[in-house]
Amino acid sequence: MARSEAVRITTAGTSRADDIAARQKRYIISMAIRTACFIGAVAVGPGWLRWVLVAAALLLPYVAVVLANPETHKEDGFALLDGRQDKELPGPENRP
Template sequence: MKRQAYQPILITDASRSQDDQLHSRQRRYIVMMSIRALCVVAGAILVGANAPLLWLWLPLCAVGMVLIPWLAVLLANDRPPKEEHRIGARLRRSHLDGTPPRSLSAEDRPHRVIDAEL
């Protein structure tokens, strides 16, 4: 019986490295906290300058000061989901492609029969 050819895993199917994921989450956190700092500074300037429509701009800045840190922490701790069954996902993918899975079932494997009577 002919053995099935090994199907290589494409590098494009590989997930991003842990360091790359961490750096992107850190950058996102820094950007969001910078926006929060801008909301604090803008709120202070608006109050100090006694700007027109202060009743509209001050609550918007306050919402930015409260919601953005909460979202920043949630997004900084968020990771892409791990594949639960990597082999199962490959098998499902190979069945969709029409190629047989790499391993053979017990019935299909070639086996040696030992007979006690010769």
């Protein structure tokens, strides 16, 4: 399969293992916060704070998935030349 655009090292993504490890770390942190919200909702007793913590605990799985799956496209802002050059190096037939 031919690529229409060259891949540059400055725009290359991280390795698959590093990417998965980073996603797992973000997801585990989000789920730890969710667990703390559930425990906090039980611990604070009745009141408005309980419902804020319950709402946060219910919304965090969505947020955790969105944070764990970000778009990993890098852009360096430079355009590649089309391969044409104004000057050519001399070939073996044109060398002195």
